[in-house]
Amino acid sequence: MTLGVVVALAAGTYALRVAGPLLRGRLRVPERGRRLLATAALVLLGAFVTTSALYESGAFAGMARVGGVVVGGVLAWRRAPFVVVVLVAAGVAAGMRVLFDTSFM
Amino acid sequence: MRSLKRTAKVSGGESSLLAAVASMGFALAVIGASLGAIAVSRGVPLWLATLMAALVFAGGSELMAVGMATSGAAPLAVVLGGVLLNARHLPYGLALGNVLEASGPLGRLFGSHLLVDEAVAFALAESDPHRQRRAYWAAGLTLYGVWAPSVFVGGLIGNGVGDPRALGLDAALPAGLLALVLPSLRDRPTLRAVALGSVVAVVLTPLLAEGLPVLLALLGTLAALPISRGARRGTREEEPA
Structure with a gap:
């Protein structure tokens, strides 16, 4: 890996990040448009959560990760504090890997 | 009133917002350390891995770049693959532009660099613009402050860094994001x-x-x-x- 690759990746990523705020500074976005954009961001986040719960580099990530995220999700739905959700999700995934020591986990 | 209570639990007070951000930061620190260890073990110089963490600040694309570049992919393919993986940041920025508007031109330029999934989720979990800004900056600054140093330390320790999977941290980050998104799904x-x-x-x-x-x-x-x-x-x- 070279410095050139790092700088190019950084420049591309920063351009993607800064484009939105710069455009929003110039455009007058109506209230409905703003809510649609917020919904779009939630859709992206949701899709990111679902795919990162299920996949690792395009292949199934294993039942342990899925189990951890599902239990964490149920706790969050039941209004458990955020820190509890994160810790229990990690604990469930780690525990499943200890208990079921297979490549499927 | 359910969503009001829910919000109060995630990030109602200063301390619960900081506790939530800190738990996310801890998970990210271990993942960063493991990225540093992987990069060094594959022959990437430690200074370059750390510089990448500070300049790119998007873990998925950094891991992808290390993996592709050290297995012989063309530099252009590495850059394009990473940029494609990070393309979601453009619509994120459009949705959160108002959060950064009040921060002035310099604040907007620097604040844009902190735009990661977690900061977006913390901001969107709030409704009032002032609290959105507070959540965005708290999450963005904390996670940015954690990321590059963790990659550096992980690279120094090398193989001594444990596998984040053994600690279940690969489940912790999606679960944390899910907890932030869930209230909006009502x-x-x-x-x-x-x-x-x-x-x-x-x-x-x-x-x-x-x-x-x-x-x-x-x-x-x-x-x-x-x-x-x-x-x-x-x-x-x-x-x-």
Whole structure:
């Protein structure tokens, strides 16, 4: 890996990040448009959560990760504090890997 | 009032916001350390891995770049793959532009660099603009402050760094994001949109290059149409549920 690759990746990523705020500074976005954009961001986040719960580099990530995220999700739905959700999700995934020591986990 | 209570638990007070951000920061620190260890073990100089963490600040694309570049992929392919994986930051920025508007030109330029999934999720979990800004900056600055130093320390320790999977941290980050998104899903049109988008992404992930499936999930937004004039989606705190 070279410095050139790092700088190019950084420049591309920063351009993607800064484009939105710069455009929003110039455009007058109506209230409905703003809510649609917020919904779009939630859709992206949701899709990111679902795919990162299920996949690792395009292949199934294993039942342990899925189990951890599902239990964490149920706790969050039941209004458990955020820190509890994160810790229990990690604990469930780690525990499943200890208990079921297979490549499927 | 349910969503009001829910919000109060995630990030109601200063201390619970900071506790939530800190737990996310801890998970990210271990993942950063493991990235540093992987990079060094594959022959990437420690200074370069650390510089990449500070300049790119998007873990998925950094791991991808290390993996591709050290297995002989062409530099252009590495850059394009990473940029594609990070393309979701453009719509994130459009959605959060108002959060950075009040920060002045320099604040906007620096604040844009802190735009990561977690900072977006913390900001969108709030309804009031002032609290959105506070959540965004708290999450963005904390995670940025944690990321590059963790990669550096992980690279120094090398193989001594444990596998984040053994600690279950690969489940902790998605679960944390999910906890931040869930309250917004009590709004039916938003729930429809997120569900459709997630199905699209899950079906397409084995078929397309990384990054594209999540982008195509944006099609799910159509399921939220038409956007009503009513209260702001997902955070209608006055509405009895």
